[in-house]
Amino acid sequence: MAEWTLQSPSTQPAKIELIRLLKEKYKDIAVLNDKWNANYLSWDALLQSKEKPSVDSKEDCMHFTDIIVESYFKYIREEFKRIAPNKLYMGCRFAGKTTERVLKHAAKYCDVLSYNIYTYSLENFKLPEGIDKPIMIGEFHFGALDRGLFHTGLVATENQEARANAYATYVESALRHPNFIGTHWHQYSDQATTGRFDGENFQVGFTDICDRPYLETIRKIREVGYNMYTIRNGQ
Template identity: 35%
Template sequence: EVFTDDVALLDEVLGTGFDSFDRLLDYTGKLPDHLLIAEARSRFLSRYAERYFSVCHDAVKRADPNHMILGCRFAVAPPREVLETVKDYVDVVSINNYSLTAPTGILRHVYEVTGKPMMVTEFSFKAMDSGLPNTKGAGIPLKTQRERAEHCKRYIDTLLTLPFILGYHWFQYMDQPKEGRFDGENSNFGLVKIDDEPYRLLVETFKQINFNAEKTHLSKT
C-alpha cells in the first residue's frame, strides 16, 4: 500500500535490487530510518491489531454474548495504532504495571486515545524482610512489609483520583516459593505467606482501602 506496487521505489529505500515484493521475504537487513518505512510499519501495526482484536472479540461474543470484554492486560503502554484499534473491540482497557507509583501519565494517555474506562489488572510490591529471594519477578524490592503497605496505599489512593479507573487487581494472593515457581519467579507478592499466614499490615491496609474505595473514588472525581 505505501509503495503502491512500485518495486523500484522499494529498492531505492532499502538499497536492494528486488524484482518483486515477494523478495522481501529474503530481506534480512536493518530497516532504514525513512518516512515510507515508518508509514508502512504504522499501517502494518494497525492491520495486525485489527485482526487480533476482531478475531478475539468475535470468538468471545459467539461463546458469551452477554458479558463485557476487559481487554488483554497490556504489559506496557501500547503504541497509538493499537489503542486506536482496541477501543472498537473492548469494553474496558486493562493494563499491568509494577512501577513504584501509579502510572498516571500512561493511564491518562490511554484513556484520552480510547475513551474507554480502565483497570489496572496487575500491580504488586515485594519486600526483602519476607525471607524470599525476590530475584525473579516484576518490580523493585522494598525493604520491609511496612513499606509494602505504604506503597500499596499510595498507589491505590492515586488510582482512585482518576475518574476513568474502574478497579485494580493485586498480584497475588499467596507468596511464590523460594525455590521458584514454574518460570523461576520467587518473590514476596502474596497477601499471605506460602503457609497461608497473612501479612497482617498489608491485609489490614487492603481492608481499609477497599472498604472506602467507592466513597473515595466518588469524592475525588
C-alpha cells in the same frame, strides 16, 4: 511489527500477506526499491530476505502494523462477543505502556483497556487525547525483605509496614482516578523459595509459602475495602 514480519521466514503468513499488499501497491519491485532506497532483485528476493528493511520503508511498515493491530483487536472482539455477548472484552493487558497508535486501535474495540502497571501510584496516569475508556489493572504488587523470601518483586518497599501502606496508596490512587474500575494484585501467595520455572521467587503474596497472612497488608486491604466507595465518591 511490519519490520519483524519482514525479518521472518518466507513461510510466515503475515509476511506473505504483506508482500501481496506491496505488490498490489507498487506493481514493480523497482518502484518499491526506489521508494525504500533498497535493491531487492525480485518480489521473491524480498520474501526470502530476513534483513531489516531500510528506514525509508517506515510509511509502508506503519500501515501494515495498523492492519495487524486492527485485525488483532477486531477479530478477537467479534469471536468473544459471539461466544459471550454479555461479557466485557477487556483487551490484552498492556505491559506497563503501549504506543498511542496501538492504543487507538484497542480503544476502538475493547470495552475495557487493561494494563499491568508496576509503580507506586496511578495518580499521574493519562490516556492519550481523544481516548476515554475504563481501565482495569491486571497486575501490581509490592515486596519487602524483612520477612519471607529473598526478592522484593518488581516494586520494592522497605518493610512489611511500608508494603501495606504502598498497597493502600496504589489502590486509593485508582479509586480517585476517573478511568480505573479495578486493580488485581499479583499474586495471592509468595512464590516458592526455589523459584518457579524461570527462577522467579518474589515476596509478593498476601500469604507466605506456609500460608500465613502478612497481617500488615491484610489490615490495609480491609481498611481500603471498607472505605472504597467513600474514596471513590471523593468524600
